[in-house]
Amino acid sequence: xxxxxxxxxxxxxxxxxxxxxxxxxxxxxxxxxxxxxxxxxxxxxxxxxxxxxxxxxxxxxxxxxxxxxxxxxxxxxxxxxxxxxxxxxxxxxxxxxxxxxxxxxxxxxxxxxxxxxxxxxxxxxxxxxxxxxxxxxxxxxxxxxxxxxxxxxxxxxxxxxxxxxxxxxxxxxxxxxxxxxxxxxxxxx
Numbered sequence: 001x002x003x004x005x006x007x008x009x010x011x012x013x014x015x016x017x018x019x020x021x022x023x024x025x026x027x028x029x030x031x032x033x034x035x036x037x038x039x040x041x042x043x044x045x046x047x048x049x050x051x052x053x054x055x056x057x058x059x060x061x062x063x064x065x066x067x068x069x070x071x072x073x074x075x076x077x078x079x080x081x082x083x084x085x086x087x088x089x090x091x092x093x094x095x096x097x098x099x100x101x102x103x104x105x106x107x108x109x110x111x112x113x114x115x116x117x118x119x120x121x122x123x124x125x126x127x128x129x130x131x132x133x134x135x136x137x138x139x140x141x142x143x144x145x146x147x148x149x150x151x152x153x154x155x156x157x158x159x160x161x162x163x164x165x166x167x168x169x170x171x172x173x174x175x176x177x178x179x180x181x182x183x184x185x186x187x188x189x
Contacts, residue, residue, distance in 0.1 A: 001030045001072070001104060004111045008076030011116075022075040030072065033061075062096040063123060063130075066103050070121065078111050079118045086125030091184050098158045099123070099132055099182060102166070105151045106134035106178040114138050114176065129164075130182045138175035155180065 009023035061069075070082045090096070103121055110119045114136045124131040152168050155178070159166040164182040171177050 001069075001108060002027050002034070004073060004078065004108055005030065005076040007111070008078065008116075011077055019075065019077065023077070026072040026075050060093065060097045061100040061104075062093075063091070063099045064096075065100060066121070066123065069100070069104060069107070073107055073111070076111075078107070078116050080107065081118065081120045083120070083122045084125075085122065088125055091130065091182075095130065095162055095182055095184060098162055098164075099130060099180075101158055102132050102155050102178070102180045103134060105155050106132075106168075109151050109178075110134065110136035110176065117175075125184075128183060130184050132180040132182070133177065135171065135177040136175045138171070152178075 005023045005027045009020040009027070012019040012023065066084075067082060070080045073080050091099070103123075107119055107121065110117070117137050119134065119136045122131075122133040124133070152166075155168075156166045159180050159182060162182055164180060166178070166180045168178045169176070
């Protein structure tokens with residue numbers, strides 16, 4: 001995410017300085033969030049089995065934070081359209097985090113491989129599954145491959161951990177699409 005935002009700031013610094021400043025503020029926020037997540041992970045790994053769990057001031061990202069993610073990406077110069085369909089509900093924490101990370105990685109890959117082209121993100125809440133679609137229209141820099149990158153492998157592993165599926169590949173008319181389906185369970189409130 002930070003790389004996308006930095007690239008957006010570099011592109012905007014001379015022509016639209018306010019957009020560059022917004023991207024830099026977003027880089028700062030994203031960096032702080034990443035450090036908090038890393039501290040939490042390292043704390044969990046270093047825990048003694050008999051000690052209380054490490055607490056953190058920031059929880060893991062959820063699907064409710066996807067609009068903020070999309071806003072930060074837009075600030076960095078990537079045109080992203082977000083649609084949310086179905087009855088939005090809170091899911092199990094692991095599913096929430098997995099869904100957020102799939103959107104984050106797919107949008108990052110779109111920018112990295114296709115450039116600043118339009119990207120569509122759709123979260124579709126069904127009765128028994130959450131479907132996530134992230135599609136870009138492709139571009140001059142479109143070099144995405146269906147294998148070889150750690151991003152797609154990581155997404156597949158995360159989704160599989162929750163019994164889901166992930167399909168990713170080039171679209172027939174150009175561009176690239178990522179589709180994840182995660183079986184859902186409503187978390188008790």
